Amino acid sequence: MTEPLLTVSDLRISYRNALRTGIAVDGLSFSIAPGESLALVGESGCGKSTTALSILRLLPGETEIEGSILFEGKNLATASESEMEKIRGNDIGIVFQEPQTTLNPVYRVGWQIGEVLRRHLKISAREARERTLELLRIVALPDVERIIDAFPHELSGGQRQRIVIAMAIALKPKLLVADEPTTALDVSIRRQILELIDRLRRELNMAVLLISHDLPLVSQWTDRAVVIHHGQVMDTLASRDLFRNAKHTYTQGLIGASLRLDDDRSCNQHRLAEVSVTRQSDGSFNYELRRPNPPATPLPVAEPRQHGLAVNDLVVRYDRRTAVDGVSFNIPKGRTLGIVGESGSGKSTVARAIIGLVRPESGAVSLDGVRLTRFSGTALRSHRKRIQMIFQDPFASLNPRHTVQRILDGVLVANGISDRLERQGRIASSLDHVGLPQTAAGRHPHEFSGGQRQRIAIARALILRPEFVLCDEPTSALDVSVQAQILNLLADLKQELGLSYLFISHDLAVVRFIADDVIVMRNGRIVEQGSSIWTAPSTEYARALLAAAA
Amino acid sequence: MTPLEIDPNIARRYREPGAGVFDPALGSRNRWGGIRFLKTPSAALATAILAFVILTAIVGPILRPGDPLRITGEPLIQPFVDWAHPLGTDVLGRDLFSGVLFGARVSLLVGLSVAFISLVVGVLIGAIAGYAGGWIDWVVTRGIEIFQTIPGFVLLVVLVSVLEPSATTVIIGLALISWDAVARLTRAEVINHRSREYVLAAETSGVSGPRILFGEILPNIAPTLIVTASIIVASAILAESALSFLGLGDPNAASWGSMIGSGREQIRSYWFPTVIPGAFIVVTVFALNVLGDALNDFLNPRSNG
Numbered sequence: 001m002t003e004p005l006l007t008v009s010d011l012r013i014s015y016r017n018a019l020r021t022g023i024a025v026d027g028l029s030f031s032i033a034p035g036e037s038l039a040l041v042g043e044s045g046c047g048k049s050t051t052a053l054s055i056l057r058l059l060p061g062e063t064e065i066e067g068s069i070l071f072e073g074k075n076l077a078t079a080s081e082s083e084m085e086k087i088r089g090n091d092i093g094i095v096f097q098e099p100q101t102t103l104n105p106v107y108r109v110g111w112q113i114g115e116v117l118r119r120h121l122k123i124s125a126r127e128a129r130e131r132t133l134e135l136l137r138i139v140a141l142p143d144v145e146r147i148i149d150a151f152p153h154e155l156s157g158g159q160r161q162r163i164v165i166a167m168a169i170a171l172k173p174k175l176l177v178a179d180e181p182t183t184a185l186d187v188s189i190r191r192q193i194l195e196l197i198d199r200l201r202r203e204l205n206m207a208v209l210l211i212s213h214d215l216p217l218v219s220q221w222t223d224r225a226v227v228i229h230h231g232q233v234m235d236t237l238a239s240r241d242l243f244r245n246a247k248h249t250y251t252q253g254l255i256g257a258s259l260r261l262d263d264d265r266s267c268n269q270h271r272l273a274e275v276s277v278t279r280q281s282d283g284s285f286n287y288e289l290r291r292p293n294p295p296a297t298p299l300p301v302a303e304p305r306q307h308g309l310a311v312n313d314l315v316v317r318y319d320r321r322t323a324v325d326g327v328s329f330n331i332p333k334g335r336t337l338g339i340v341g342e343s344g345s346g347k348s349t350v351a352r353a354i355i356g357l358v359r360p361e362s363g364a365v366s367l368d369g370v371r372l373t374r375f376s377g378t379a380l381r382s383h384r385k386r387i388q389m390i391f392q393d394p395f396a397s398l399n400p401r402h403t404v405q406r407i408l409d410g411v412l413v414a415n416g417i418s419d420r421l422e423r424q425g426r427i428a429s430s431l432d433h434v435g436l437p438q439t440a441a442g443r444h445p446h447e448f449s450g451g452q453r454q455r456i457a458i459a460r461a462l463i464l465r466p467e468f469v470l471c472d473e474p475t476s477a478l479d480v481s482v483q484a485q486i487l488n489l490l491a492d493l494k495q496e497l498g499l500s501y502l503f504i505s506h507d508l509a510v511v512r513f514i515a516d517d518v519i520v521m522r523n524g525r526i527v528e529q530g531s532s533i534w535t536a537p538s539t540e541y542a543r544a545l546l547a548a549a550a
Numbered sequence: 551m552t553p554l555e556i557d558p559n560i561a562r563r564y565r566e567p568g569a570g571v572f573d574p575a576l577g578s579r580n581r582w583g584g585i586r587f588l589k590t591p592s593a594a595l596a597t598a599i600l601a602f603v604i605l606t607a608i609v610g611p612i613l614r615p616g617d618p619l620r621i622t623g624e625p626l627i628q629p630f631v632d633w634a635h636p637l638g639t640d641v642l643g644r645d646l647f648s649g650v651l652f653g654a655r656v657s658l659l660v661g662l663s664v665a666f667i668s669l670v671v672g673v674l675i676g677a678i679a680g681y682a683g684g685w686i687d688w689v690v691t692r693g694i695e696i697f698q699t700i701p702g703f704v705l706l707v708v709l710v711s712v713l714e715p716s717a718t719t720v721i722i723g724l725a726l727i728s729w730d731a732v733a734r735l736t737r738a739e740v741i742n743h744r745s746r747e748y749v750l751a752a753e754t755s756g757v758s759g760p761r762i763l764f765g766e767i768l769p770n771i772a773p774t775l776i777v778t779a780s781i782i783v784a785s786a787i788l789a790e791s792a793l794s795f796l797g798l799g800d801p802n803a804a805s806w807g808s809m810i811g812s813g814r815e816q817i818r819s820y821w822f823p824t825v826i827p828g829a830f831i832v833v834t835v836f837a838l839n840v841l842g843d844a845l846n847d848f849l850n851p852r853s854n855g
Contacts, residue, residue: 355754389754397747401769410765411755460755 004031005174005207006055011067011077013050013059013231024050026231027067034174037201037208039218039239042228043254043479044450048211051228052179055209056094057084071175090120093168095197097180099160103152109163110136110148116170135166138203139196158189165196172204179211186342187506188548194221213479215258216509219243227251229277230285249287250275256291257484259509261534261549267336267491267514269294272484292488295495307368308332308500309354309387309468314363316346316353316524323349325524326363331517333467336494336501338515340508340545346524347504351470354502355389367468385415388461392473394453398445404431404456405441408463415464430459433497434489451482458489462497470502475510487514508549520545586848593844599837603830607658610651618648618804629822640809640823641816650830653806657787657834660721664786665779667725672732673768673775679733680740681763691737694730702727706789710798717800720793724786735778739771773849777842784838791831806831 013025025047032038040048053059055069057076069076071091076084088094096102104112113135114128123131129148136144139162152160161181168176178197182190198221201208212218218225219242227235227248234248243260246252253275259265265272271292278286309331316324324346331337341347353360356372365372372383391397398407405427412423431440434455445453454474461469471490475483491514493499505511511518512534519529520542528542537543588594621643622635629638629646637646679690709723740763743749752762791807793799799808806827813823 352750357750357753384754384756389751391747391751393747397751399748399752399766399770402766410752410757410761414752414755414757414761457751460751464755 002033005034005036005072006209007031007068007070008051008055009068009070011051011054011065011069013047013054013066014064015060016062016064024231025054028228028231028233030226030233030236032175032207032209034207035201035205036224037198037210037222039210039212039222039225040228041212041215041218041225041254043213043481045230046228047231048228049179050231052094052177052209052211055175055177056088056092057081058094089116089168089173090171091173092175092177093171093173095161095164095168095176095178095181098184099157099164100152100184102164103160105152108149108151109155109160110150113163113167113170116167120171131170132166135170136163138169138200139163139166141166156189157185158193161185161189161193162196165193165200169200169204169206173206175207175209176201177209177211180213181210182217183213187508188342188544190217191548197221215242215254215480216260227254249289250277253287253289254480256289257480259507259513261509261512261546263509265513267294267487267494268516270513271488271491272513274485274488275481295492308335309502310364310366310369311350311354312364312366314350314353314365315361316349316358317361318358322524324353324360327521327524327526328363329519329526329529331468331500331502333500334494334498335517336503336515338511338518339502339504339521340506340511340518341521342506342545344523345521347521348472349524350521351389351472351502351504355387355470356384385464386466387468387470388464388466389470389472390454390457390461390474393477394450394457395445395477397457398453398460400445403442403444404459407445407456408441408460411460411463426463430463433462433493434459449482450478451485454478454482454486455489458486458493462493465497466499468500468502470504472504473506474503476505476507483510490514508545587844590844590848592840593848596837596841596844599833600841603654603834603837604658606651607654610648610655614645614648614651616648618652619644619802622648626816626820626823629826637826638822640813641820642812644804646809646823646826649804649809650806650827652804653809653827653830654834656717656800656803656805657790657831659717660724660790661783661787661838663721664724664728665782667721668729668732668782669775669779671725672729673736675729676733676736677740677763677768680737681744681759681767683741687737690733694733694737697727697730698734700727703789703792706793707796707798710793715798715800717803720790720799724789727789728782728786732775732778732782735774736771739774740767743767743770773845776849777846780838780842780845784835784842787831787838788835 008031009029011025011028012023014023015021028047028051030038040051042048050059054065055076057079059065065077067077071087076087079087103109110129110132113132114125117123117128117131118125132148133144136147141147141159141162147155147159155163176197181197182193185193194217197208200206210218210222219239222239225237225239225242226233227250229250235246235251237245237247243255246255253273256273257275259272271294274290274292276288276290278288280286312328314324314327315322327350329337339347339350349358352358354365360373363373367383367386370383402410408427408430409423412426417423427441428438431438436452436455436459440456445456448456474490475486478486487510490501494501501514503511503514517529518531518533520527520533522541528537528539533542533546537546588597622645623632623639623643625639625641625643627635627639630636631638635645635647637650639645675690679687706723706727709726710719713719744767749762749766752766757766790799790805791810794805794807795811797808797811799805809827810824813820817824
């Protein structure tokens with residue numbers, strides 16, 4: 001075996017700054033061979049990004065690093081700042097998650113790439129421009145003569161990420177660190193960016209350290225994967241074995257919780273695996289894997305077609321831009337309709353128009369044949385009780401100043417339930433439904449984790465006993481293991497309470513799991529509908545989306 | 551793995567799915583927040599100074615009963631010479647110590663009342679404009695702009711000279727030139743919070759507009775408003791002093807500004823009738839500004855990155 005390019009051994013990193021203190025990385029060891037592609041996989045807070053940043057020594061000042069990071073025989077953990085400046089860019093390039101913030105908005109992109117070249121290679125401006133154009137061609141940008149003089153805001157997200165990659169590889173580094181390089185991008189672009197990174201790896205014989213939370217992605221695009229939890233290695237294995245030969249319970253849990261487009265599971269028959277990690281008082285962790293089964297209650301039978309939530313020829317305009325352009329669909333009782341689409345496709349606006357947060361320009365929303373768009377004020381409110389909504393970000397959707405009790409109680413009071421005992425009872429039962437302890441009521445949202453907060457948000461939506469629940473990307477801000485728990489919960493609730501969902505997501509695998517019917521939206525219109533799209537998509541766009549997500 | 555020695559409380563705080571041992575050092579609110587706040591040196595200093603000024607204002611009349619404008623001794627006694635007049639006397643023989651004590655009352659009264667009135671008025675107007683949007687917002691914004699384009703102090707001087715100069719007039723005049731900043735800030739903050747998911751969530755659960763505005767949004771923007779209030783108190787104290795210095799304040803009340811005003815003609819030969827009240831203004835305003843900064847750091851820990 002060849003000498004490794006980078007060897008991290010017994011790395012220990014602890015933060016000591018105002019925002020957080022504690023151990024982020026706890027004795028991590030791994031190595032990367034030249035030209036190899038290695039993934040650090042894990043959920044929020046596991047220390048994977050901290051590790052990546054520590055390799056480039058980009059961590060904040062009050063951070064203690066112990067252990068060694070050997071890069072070509074040099075220990076980066078103890079290298080001086082001037083040595084690091086030579087290594088950054090020259091030998092190790094980095095690509096961050098968000099291209100928008102990596103590029104300086106006031107300079108042309110070509111100038112920014114040229115700056116890297118000029119500073120490190122001491123070449124003339126003209127030569128730098130030539131090299132920049134060449135780099136833009138390497139990262140497969142179209143029309144490079146125009147793009148070189150563009151400002152970052154004139155480019156799309158995918159193009160910006162290509163620019164960032166061009167900057168990172170400008171000096172032909174031996175190692176490219178990519179920290180969640182596709183997380184902020186649309187599904188259809190993700191694949192292209194990963195393909196690009198993989199092609200560059202082969203062409204430049206460069207090693208890649210990919211930081212990701214996405215197991216299917218890692219299994220497809222890397223050679224080896226290191227699974228991390230609480231700053232320690234759980235599993236190190238070949239990426240292609242990730243879904244087959246995971247040894248550690250935690251890894252198995254993540255695998256069981258991850259959804260892939262082709263695994264053909266449906267929430268009507270299956271539940272996702274849940275891994276629960278508990279910390280003992282001596283500091284060690286206990287991992288437990290559960291494979292729950294759907295409840296024994298029979299699935300609600302869909303009622304005749306005319307009942308349910310119907311949307312007819314809905315049009316929503318923001319200023320002059322048409323966000324939703326003639327959308328119609330029908331959700332029968334007890335069914336789940338999934339809406340899939342990329343950002344800007346108008347899928348969230350549909351939900352907001354249904355629940356009355358935005359006023360549609362034309363079209364109708366009706367519930368069991370009664371038109372809601374005709375009502376306003378109190379009449380609308382009384383109908384609206386039957387439709388509730390769950391938002392994407394559980395950190396933003398709960399008022400940080402109120403206790404859970406007050407959040408839930410406020411909803412009941414606003415809907416005219418004046419009997420205090422009844423309100424107490426309803427709060428207790430909705431907390432029960434979402435699997436939170438009764439003691440949760442007295443606490444503030446910040447005392448809960450993201451998954452628990454989403455449970456509170458679901459409790460709030462359920463407390464009025466709605467029939468329809470609009471879920472706007474309810475799991476996309478959550479980690480895989482938490483996503484699995486929330487999806488299982490939504491599936492259980494659907495079965496127990498006979499709920500119907502409108503489930504909006506950019507993640508096709510999630511929609512395939514949770515939804516009975518599906519709609520694909522693009523630029524405010526429905527491109528394709530019906531569950532046939534999973535097996536035989538008829539439009540070019542749906543085919544492209546599926547291919548990108550596979 | 552070496553077994554970690556950790557506090558069980560921290561262990562329970564381990565929350566995010568992949569997390570190690572994280573203890574958010576800031577941002578956690580608990581009942582000891584006030585004590586933590588006072589542990590920052592600048593906050594402690596500012597609070598101590600203000601507590602002293604407030605104490606001065608309260609015990610002043612007990613310590614030195616009677617009208618501070620009364621002539622009680624020889625003119626221009628140096629400070630720390632005669633213990634009947636610890637801070638000396640001014641050119642008319644009025645006791646500076648009594649003046650300073652009484653001035654603290656005036657300054658605090660004016661500062662706090664102005665802050666209170668402008669907060670109530672500004673928050674109400676700004677919040678309604680920001681929440682309602684549309685033409686209401688347009689009208690209110692134009693109204694605020696009118697007040698912002700008028701030089702505040704000039705308006706104040708005109709008002710006070712046209713009306714009868716009294717503490718009430720000064721307070722009303724100052725509130726009139728201070729509320730617009732509060733209204734503008736509140737409006738901006740309300741608009742910012744209006745589209746946040748917690749507000750949308752309340753809206754979708756059928757919570758009424760006023761309840762959302764005052765029950766959900768206002769508690770969240772309160773920290774910003776508290777910080778602004780401390781700055782308004784400081785600037786109101788300064789403006790009141792300036793008015794009194796010009797002789798436009800309440801002629802029947804000793805204030806720090808009027809003391810400087812009456813002492814300024816002797817400043818070349820006798821420094822103390824101006825410097826002593828001046829020092830009180832400087833220290834009080836300084837303390838209020840420091841307190842505002844400290845409150846800002848404490849209540850909005852993320853604002854400074």
